[in-house]
Amino acid sequence: MTAIARSYQPPAAEADMLPRPFRVVARQQELADCVSLELAPVEGAPLGFVPGQFTMLYVHGVGEIPISISGDPSVSERLVHTIRDVGAVTGALCRLQEGARVGVRGPYGSAWPLERAFGRHLFVVAGGLGLAPLRPLVHWALANRHRLKSVALVYGTRSPDNLLFLEQLRAWAASEGLELGITVDRATADWQGRVGLVTDLLPGMLHDPAETVAMLCGPEPMMRFAAQALGSAGVPQADIHLSMERNMKCGLGWCGHCQLGPFLICRDGPVLPYAELHRLLTVWEL
Ligand SMILES: Cc1cc2nc3c(=O)[nH]c(=O)nc-3n(C[C@H](O)[C@H](O)[C@H](O)COP(=O)(O)OP(=O)(O)OC[C@H]3O[C@@H](n4cnc5c(N)ncnc54)[C@H](O)[C@@H]3O)c2cc1C
Ligand code: FES
Structure with a gap:
């Protein structure tokens, strides 16, 4: 092992790069090109958030993108995102059906003051x-x-x-x-x-x-x-x-x-x- 490799310390927040598995529990076609997905964790506690924050949503084999949280902050059991199909990952998210799995990191970012x-x-x-x-x-x-x-x-x-x-x-x-x-x-x-x-x-x-x-x-x-x-x-x-x-x-x-x-x-x-x-x-x- 080289000196560089031995001295390497992983960033404290490296685990934050690992998406958590969530399941699509409801899907609503909002507009012709726009879908809301309600997500619940496959296991563990639901994700709390404050209005204005976003998550990184990962579709297996396609990619990961930022999407704002669009649901009611007082309903923490389900994480709601509203997505417009503009490309590879948003398109894959919009095509997900109930029961599908998606990776979630976050919530991230500043909130409305x-x-x-x-x-x-x-x-x-x-x-x-x-x-x-x-x-x-x-x-x-x-x-x-x-x-x-x-x-x-x-x-x-x-x-x-x-x-x-x-x-x-x-x-x-x-x-x-x-x-x-x-x-x-x-x-x-x-x-x-x-x-x-x-x-x-x-x-x-x-x-x-x-x-x-x-x-x-x-x-x-x-x-x-x-x-x-x-x-x-x-x-x-x-x-x-x-x-x-x-x-x-x-x-x-x-x-x-x-x-x-x-x-x-x-x-x-x-x-x-x-x-x-x-x-x-x-x-x-x-
Ligand atoms: C903080 C944050 C919150 C967001 N919230 C939402 C949301 O609630 N709902 C939603 O549908 N989208 C949201 N977006 C935008 C979403 O992340 C992009 O549409 C997505 O990354 C496009 O990825 P793709 O693979 O589907 O498209 P690609 O195939 O990567 O690109 C498709 C087209 O979109 C353009 N594009 C790619 N990324 C962005 C971007 N970040 N901003 C503007 N144009 C972009 C590309 O230039 C290209 O023209 C948010 C972005 C940010 C940064
Ligand atoms: S997305 Fe990497 S610094 Fe903001």
Whole structure:
């Protein structure tokens, strides 16, 4: 054995690279290209998480990718992920049926800063699949409604066919705890709702900007414009939080794949304050 091999000390967290076996216990086709999987551990304790975190999901023989946790944080027995089929691993995940096994590492990453919203207005802005990582936050906000001045959710998608969690949205719209605004880029013949950008909804729904904490997830251009609009309306930059995506490999801050300027998104994010991000968001293809 060489001196180098003898002196090698495995990183303390090396075991974190080993996925834990989970089983698909329920599968919901959300949209034509989008599926929610409910996972339960094959053995051992369920995985706790805080809203905003993600896991690394491993499909045997295909690969491993980061996916946000999209379920209710008060229901710890089942870990819910909502996945859009865009490539090899997401496609394999979307094709899994009940009973299939999948590897899970995590949960990883920063959380939505829930306590900043206590005693203030919570303003949630989602674009497309960005509603998935925000759904645990909305569940938490409704469970803690008495600690918040108000809760608003603004949700935009390309078309009505792309509205995620439709039943959930209807239930939230019917509840008194949340003000919901939905808009689509392109209407279909039967659509009677709003058409336009999420930023069009902000003036009517933002009641007390200086006392508002905003949390955003969606395509980067949408988040950039919405964060700018919220800042211009008077929401403090330090109270605007964005969930960022970058390609990931380790999820543990080791490999550098997910670098965004000075940040490793797996370790420092995915949720980061706009005050730290706004310059980086203006750099093309960073
Ligand atoms: C923190 C985090 C949370 C995420 N949460 C979700 C989620 O809840 N649901 C979901 O469906 N997806 C989520 N993603 C995105 C998901 O990880 C990527 O779509 C996935 O890695 C693509 O892998 P693939 O093998 O299916 O596609 P590939 O075959 O690798 O690529 C397919 C296409 O997607 C692009 N792509 C690959 N990875 C990313 C990425 N990370 N961001 C943007 N584009 C990418 C490629 O450039 C290519 O055009 C998240 C990503 C991050 C970083
Ligand atoms: S994915 Fe390896 S450092 Fe973030």
